[in-house]
Amino acid sequence: MSRGWWGAVVVACALPAPAAQAAPTALARAAPEQELALAGDAALVSRVAGRDLSIVALGPGGERTVGVRRVPAGASPDARLTASASRIGLIVITETRRSDLASAELLSGPAAGPLAPLGPVVSSRGSGMLPVGALVDGDRLIETRIRADLGRIDHRVHEPGREPLAVTLPEDSSVDAFAGDLIAYTRRGPGQPAGDEDRVLVVAEWRTGAIRSRTPVPGGIESVDVAADGSALVGEDGGGVLEVAPGGAGVRRISRDGLRPQFAGRAAVYLRSGPREGDDRLAIAAPGAAPRPFGVRSAEIGSFAADERRVVWAANGCVLSAPLDAPAAAAPDPGPCPRSELYFDDELSQRVGRDGRVPLLLRCIAAAPPGCVGRVELRGDAGDRRLGSARFAIPAATRRRIVVRLDRRARAAVRRESRLGLGAGLEVRAVTVDPDGRRSVLTDGHAIEIR
Structure with missing residues (x-):
């Protein structure tokens, strides 16, 4: 998660003009379902081979395995991956042959590895608390757990050298984003029927529960990101990107289409689908500037992750990387992946x-x-x-x-x-x-x- 409210930022603080430089760099081949995260200079990717789940760091020195987990015979693994420059969070999900959830385990460790369990492997057949969500900011990790019989949801923050600290949220709410001392979650609006997409964004202090802002989003909320100063990005239900000022002081529309926006330094990066099927592209909006195309078009863009320096994303069976000031390109640079x-x-x-x-x-x-x-x-x-x-x-x-x-x-x-x-x-x-x-x-x- 990153910092900065764009609306009050002058042009001098915007991203540099797109550089006349090389196309996106192809880091490695990747399956569409692989998870991606950024950990400092390395891009992390999950890989599944039979019963083994590996987390691999793609960095300046090449590929390096950060952690490996093997699930029991007859099962297959899946991953939920999150990271910062100093910490990795990983949920290993074990599925049966029928793709039913069998168990889940939360692991964490420094950005360079190794990873160690933060608790036991929890079976879906008992009444234990299954880890189902994890978000990392700096060296903190916030975990979302659900009781295996679906009876209760809780959240807690893991900090180095301390016991986990419980986070109190309203019933039926989950932490959607996490940065510094703040979390973001969503709620239904007044009189809104159950089952509708939530239409109120809440930014609160995770230590005390004190609410910093409540912002109505009439179009419904699909996704959320938050920065440490309280600014937020909202992906609207059905497409559309909004930015919310700290304290909810104002709302500005970035785009009437677009999905899954997230902060990249002071900028916003999001997925934009063209008018025809099979026409995905990332877009980036610098502070106070109109969005512009970013990266390379693809039939389908999967996971993507961003920080204040670059964006990594999965497309056309490849993990690609480009700095924030890179121009749109017709194809990636030569590398391990096909360029057409x-x-x-x-x-x-x-x-x-x-x-x-x-x-x-x-x-x-x-x-x-x-x-x-x-x-x-x-x-x-x-x-x-x-x-x-x-x-x-x-x-x-x-x-x-x-x-x-x-x-x-x-x-x-x-x-x-x-x-x-x-x-x-x-x-x-x-x-x-x-x-x-x-x-x-x-x-x-x-x-x-x-x-």
Whole structure:
């Protein structure tokens, strides 16, 4: 969490103008579901391999494992990761083969590791208090626990060398953000029915419970971040980003769209989805300035984390990093990950001519020059036989209609299914090769019929 109220900050305090510098740095390959956090100079990422959960630090010296946890046989691990420059917090969740929660454990340690338990492994079958949330600010960690039988929620702060300190919140509230002496949580508004998104943001002192501000948010609250001076960012239900001044003295709209805003120093970073499906991008708003695009477009941006120097995020199977003053880019710098990303704009069931020419709308979301270059194939829905293929070359941020002609055998099979009133299910498989020779593979389903 960071500091600063933007509304009263003069232009001289804004971020530097975007630098004419390199594109985002690719740190490592990553799965979309991996957790990310920043711990000083290192970006932390969670990795799952079978029964093992690892927390890996990606820093200037390369990759380094900070902690490993193995879950019992027959189970699989999941993680909730949070960090600061001085401390890591990790909740290890054990799930059964049916993805049911089996147990949870809270671990913590210095930013360089190792990690140690802050309590026992708690089973979901008993009446113990399961750790379900953790937030770190500086060397403090605030933990949210829920009784396994869903009977009670509590919160407590862990500080080095001290016993955990209980935090008192109204019933049915949870800590959404934590910075310095302050926490942020949300409440329903007067007369608001149960089940609606909360519409009141509360910033309070966690030691005493004293309320610093109560701010109505008529559009509903989806997410919250708070800074140590009491300023806050709100992600509205359905999209939209607001900033709230310390003490609730004012509310300013940053964007009418945008999700999951968080502080990055004095700036705000948030996720922005384009008008078409598969068009995500981060945006950054410096103090008193309009938002601008940040980083590289992607079909889907997963986790992201920010501090006063940089942002790290997961996209296109990669962990990317860029300083706050970096300009938007068409592709990442050369590194361990592919630099091109393709998207198939599916048109659902599609009628094609008797010649079996199937038009496919492909979009090059991001790519280094000369763009997305490769070959697209149509295969049977089992992916076991190639039915036709075509080459493509599409400039970045452009979409093109690429025609693939089915072979004679495939045309006959599609005609048979079409006579029965059924669309033939196909697999679209497109392979792009970037200037460094790295391959990126896109697969998607498609249905056609021939009349």
